[in-house]
Amino acid sequence: MLDFALKISVALFAIAIVLNLYRVAVGPSLPDRILALDTMYVNSIALIVLFGIWLGHRTYFEAALLIAMLGFVSTVAVCKYLLRGDIIE
Template sequence: MLSYAIILTSVLVLVSLLMNVWRILRGPELPDRILALDTLYINSIALIILLGLHNGSALYFEGALLIAMLGFVSTAALSKYLLRGDIIE
């Protein structure tokens, strides 16, 4: 029963990922695209964690943690670039 719930949740997260990609491609402004990219990496973390639960392996959780750290840094860098025009002062 748990495997069916994980598969259903994975399909719903994949639909969410596709909607994020649509927003990145069709976003009217740059802040919309940055927000969609931020949501995209959060949804990819959820998908990796669901895959780890399905396979019963703890390695997926470490990969999700790595993506979370890189996603946070990239979102902060893109936001700073959007506000100031440069990343490193």
């Protein structure tokens, strides 16, 4: 049962990431694209955690934590750049 559920949830997350990629490509403005990238890193964290469950391995937890931190910092940096025209004043 767990194998089946894992396959279904990996497929659903893959569809979600494809929808985010559509918004990155089409999105008419810059904040749209930033929002889509933000959602995409959150979904990729879930994909990595699912991969860790699939292998029964603990190594992938650190990768997910790193993606979470770097994704937040990059979103804030790009938003500050749009707001101020500069990141660190």
